[in-house]
Amino acid sequence: MSVEFDNNDHFNDECGVFGVFDHAEAANLTYLGLYAQQHRGQESAGIVCTDGHSFHTHRGMGLVADIFQKSEIKELSGRHGIGHVRYSTSGDSGLRNCQPFSFEYAHGGIAMCHNGNIVNAHELRRELESKGSIFQSTSDTEVLIHLVARSKAKSMKERLAEAVNRLAGGFSLLVLGEKRLVGMRDRNGIRPLVLGQLDGSWVLASETCAFDLIGAKYVRDVEPGEMVIIDENGLESLHPLENCEPKFCVFEYVYFARPDSTLEGVNVYQSRYQIGVELAKESPADADLVIPVPDSGVPPAMGFAEASGIPFQMGLIRNHYVGRTFIEPKQSIRNFGVKLKLNPNRSLIKGKRVVLVDDSIVRGTTSRKIVEMVRAAGAAEIHMRISSPPTKHSCFYGVDTPDAAELMANKMDLEEMRKAIGADSLAFVSFDGMYKAVGKPRDVHCDACFSGNYPVAIDGPRSPQLSLLKILNKKQ
Ligand code: SF4
Secondary structure, eight states: OOOOOOOOSSOEEOEEEEEEESOTTHHHHHHHHHHHTGGGOOSEEEEEEESSSOEEEEEEESOHHHHOOHHHHHHOOSSEEEEEEEOOOSSOOSGGGOSOEEEEETTEEEEEEEEEEETTHHHHHHHHHHTTOOOSSSOTHHHHHHHHHHOOOSSHHHHHHHHHTTOOEEEEEEEEESSOEEEEEOTTOOSOOEEEEETTEEEEESSTHHHHHHTOEEEEEOOTTOEEEEETTEEEEEOOOSSOOOOEETHIIIIISOTTOEETTEEHHHHHHHHHHHHHHHSOOOOSEEEEOTTTTHHHHHHHHHHHOOOBOOOEEEOTTOOOOOOOOOTTSTTHHHHHHEEEOHHHHTTOEEEEEESOOSSSHHHHHHHHHHHHTTOSEEEEEESSOOOOSOOOSSEEOOOGGGOHHHHOOHHHHHHHHTOSEEEEOOHHHHHHHHTSOGGGEEOHHHHOOOSSOOOSSOOOHHHHHHHHHHHO
16 A cells, blocks of 8 residues: 555645746746745646747646756747646646646637636536537636637637636636736636736736745736736736626635735735734633644744743644655554654653644544644643634635535534544634734635635535546546
């Protein structure tokens, strides 16, 4: 039996995007933009550049630094580029689904990539197939490509506007034409997309941390439902979608985004820190130490420590170089998978009452193993504090989640969860506490995975987005 490090007991972001228009270093900048956003997807990456005539593509499986060597970057000539990092736990993480996709159609060359999920992709695909479209991948991006290609509208922006009007879901999209770069967010702005400038050129990225690495200046977030068209005349802003209403993914603040990013005017680190402050006020604990489950548990644990006056200590040390291991463990190595990633600092923990701070509980298996590990390291008491409300529902807008039936908070009440993970006490931050920490009202956010209030209706059977890929794979 081979063992892979279990990363599945977590929500996983699906993708990150980066785009640049009219810069001599387009390929290098796109590479670095993806490198900075590697946390948004580690399964595959791709870059497409154009010199205004032909398109040059390189895509591969794995991490950005492994896929792109100097020679590959050199081949990506042109002043305009888009890139993509992808995460997928479905069986269909092969090269054919790596983005960006590029293709030739009646109006020339075009390339596309997106972060998110088109919830009506399945029915649109059926409709397009019935009209003769042939698909090469199981990615929902390809549905958009076919809609654009079939449009009779005269200009690219009209064709795109027509196509995106047919889409439902949460997505941030980049489209590279021969002479323009387009960035677009869904009508609720569920997934992030930020706009910046470097040396007079426009850049687009999922997160501002990409701008920091390349020295670009953050200008603003692309608005929900906004389409920005960048060409030799500058930037044009269009709003082709009706009924736009902001519903930004609150989980970006809690877990997905890098803490040094600022999204929708909110610094991610600050929001996580403040959630810890609110948690300490709402659910205090009599304890000797506050210990984070690294990495995303670190800022809320610091906030909890500050607000409670209990010392903060790195009682769990994370191995940052964890990849996949195929070593066969002996049955006697308890919690082997978690130990690959985290190790308790026994001399700190022994005999202490600890507050353990983590970002979420998904299936609960990892939380149980961590509590067991900290208990085995000699902790006298373990008080688990979670920097998000209980995760009870699946995400359908670009985040890989288990079926709702597998989520611990969907099956158990608080006391049952506490017992199941083996903690002495367990508490989650409240919705009020979370939004107070974020500093923005609840009604401009999506919190469906906690509340079940989905901002975009999910038609048909409610299965997580990746099930679509599984269904399609089975058919092939
Ligand atoms: S359901 Fe959860 S993870 Fe998905 S977009 Fe909404 S808040 Fe984010």
